[in-house]
Amino acid sequence: MPPIKFGTSGWRAIIADEFTLDNVKRVVAAIARYVLASSGSRRPSLVVGYDTRFLSEKFAADAAAILAGYGIDCYLATGAVPTPTVAYEVLRRGTSGAINFTASHNPPEYNGIKYSMPNGAPALPEVTHEIEKQIEAGGQAPASGATAAIEKIDPHAAYLDALAHKVDLDVIREAGLRLVYDPLYGTGRGYLDGLLRDNGIGVFTIHDYRDVLFGGHPPEPAGEYMEPLKSAMRAMAGGAHLGLATDGDADRFGILDEGGAFISPNHILALLLDYLVESRTWLKKKKPNDKGWQGGAARSVATTHLIDAVAAHHKIPVYETPVGFKYIGELIEQDKLLLGGEESAGLTIRHHVPEKDGILACLLAAEMVAARRQPLARQLQDLFGKVGSYYPSRSNVTLSESVKKRFTERIGEEYNSFDGRRVVKTVRTDGLKLILEDGSWILFRLSGTEPVCRLYTEARTEKALEELTQAARRFLFG
DSSP states (O other), rough: OOOOOOTTTTTTBBBBTTHHHHHHHHHHHHHHHHHHHTTSHHHHHHHHOOOSSTTTTHHHHHHHHHHHHTTTTEEEESSOHHHHHHHHHHHTOOOOOOOOOOOOEEEETEEEEEEEEETTTBOOHHHHHHHHHHHHHHOOOTTTOOOEEEEOOOHHHHHHHHHHHSSSHHHHHHHHHEEEOOOOSTTTTHHHHHHHHHHTTEEEEESOOOOGGGGGSSOOOOGOOOOOOOOOOOHHHHOEEEEEOOTTTSSEEEOOGGGGGGEEEEHHHHHHHHHHHHHHHHHHHHSSSOOOOOOEEEEEETTTTTTHHHHHHOOEEEEEESSSHHHHHHHHHTOEEEEEETTTTEETTTTTTTOHHHHHHHHHHHHHHHHHTTHHHHHHHHHHHHHOOEEEEEEEOOOOHHHHHHHHHHSSOOOEEEEEEEEEEESSSSSEEEEEETOOOOEEEOSSSSEEEEEEESSHHHHHHHHHHHHHHHTTTT
């Protein structure tokens, strides 16, 4: 049997290649044994969810049967469900965690299994390593007759009710925004747009049906896949104020400004941090004894330092984490954050799930535009005027095995300068990050599964960003 390894967001593989019924059974059985071993005297239970990918509902039903055979109670979703909704259901029901069949934003030929812990957050590396050991060991099947309950659930209403208490829907409705939403054939359909419509807010939705091929491209809300959303915005009478998109399992977001301009997730995170610090004083008006939202901001090591500048402006702390939302989830659980985010379009907020939530991010962006009565591009320029400008970039650079081996050796060296500029700080939280004297920075993260280096750069002007990125590419092959 080939080894099965979990990445930052679970195990993902190509359907009918490695992602087979037999391998799914191996993984689910290993999770069952891990849950039983870690539950102590408590009777374990798991939420089982799935996305809109090919055979996801079949995998989920089989998983529930396996878990029940191990004596683990299951709450099996009756339809495709967003990842943040699964996380919320774990917390609401107090289960031992969740198994979610999803490959998130990956291409259509992929599927995956994500295990969430009892706090609703993605499993930490020490947990997935234990599950990998259980997979390798195999273990015995449960004794016959050791069955538990399988309950069919629809987590839709409870999750949306929670969102309605975290977003000011009245502000959105009163502003009369013209909104277009693209769930990219994924699990967000009926959730984001359903909540808006139920609260008297008009929204036009495209791609709100299941297509296991996702229109022939990855269900990722990146600029290159949002042309249909741009077209729908322009076709709306008077033009749309905002285009909103979520990925296949609705944990990532994509935002188009009026006219269809794509706004970087990095910039959206910083804008929302600034807005939440300023706006959540309305809680004091509604609840006189409430001091409003307090806490800092968290970002991964690969995420824009514009967040740091906004935090400094508002005198709140910043926490830097390795890449992987599970680390931000820990800080949310500890109630240290007002907002946590990753450059890969992941966001959560205080008193919400310790998991990425693209639906929430889109709703907050709509609230921010409605409240400020300014398009996002104008808001971003205003923010730059307050704290300075920041332009981030990310790319994947394919390396030959010889170049990768040589760079792996160089990545452990110390660097006092880079491209003629002094290095003021070296960060090895996740890869090699060099912070330069002018505030620009470079991060190199080598993939553990493919010959690719994930290259992140940020500079204070667009011209400087282009120059820095080219210098970083030369450095890779030097």
